[in-house]
Amino acid sequence: MPPNPTDYDAASETAGGPGTLDGMKRLWTPGWIARHVAMVVLVVGFLGLGWWQVTRAASGNTLSFGYAIEWPVFAGFVIFVWWREVRHTLRGTRGDRSSPAPPASAGSAPTATTLGVRRPVRVNRVPVPADGAQDGDLAAYNRYLTWLNANPGAKPGDYPG
Incomplete structure (x- = not known):
């Protein structure tokens, strides 16, 4: 019987798609092997600690009942992550392959649908006088900085003004 086309995932049968050996090779890199080993070690360790807390709780330590529940929850969280x-690794590369980015020409302007991250722009909210006059405090501070620059060995307390 052929598969029902409404719920059939043809992407899993394409070369390199999820569920194929080519797709699963991405999970056997040195970084992923370390992640697999870390997951197994953490889950076994957390379940072992949970069993240890169960035995302590059975011997009369009432606080261990909470820990007996907590450690398996930690193990479940590690498995979930x-x-x-x-799944993210397997799905992410499939989406990247199916829709390659169009090549950008050298002189083309970005389109309206282009999404990107823009840097925030700092806006000076203090109005600057139109005639170019400076604030009195700012002018005094600039004179102080000029004096410090001209007298490198001087202490700030030596400032005459």
Whole structure:
């Protein structure tokens, strides 16, 4: 019986798609092997600590009942994060392959649909006098800085003005 086209994922049968050996090779890089090993070590360790707390709780330590629940929750969280990262890696590269970015020409202006991160612009909210006159405090501070620059060995307390 052929698969139902409404719920069939043809992307899993394309070369390098999720579920194929080419797609799974991305999860066998040295970085991913370290992640797999870390996940197994953490889950086994957290479940072992949970069992240890169960035995302590059975011997009469009532505080250990909370820890007996907490450690398996930690193990579940590690599995959740690992699974989410695996799915993200497998789905992210498939989306990147299916829609390659169009090449940008040298003189083309960005289109209205181009999304990007823009740097914030600092706006001076203090009005600057139109005649170019400076604020009195600012002028005094600039004179002080000029004096400090002219007298490198002087202390700020030596300033005459």
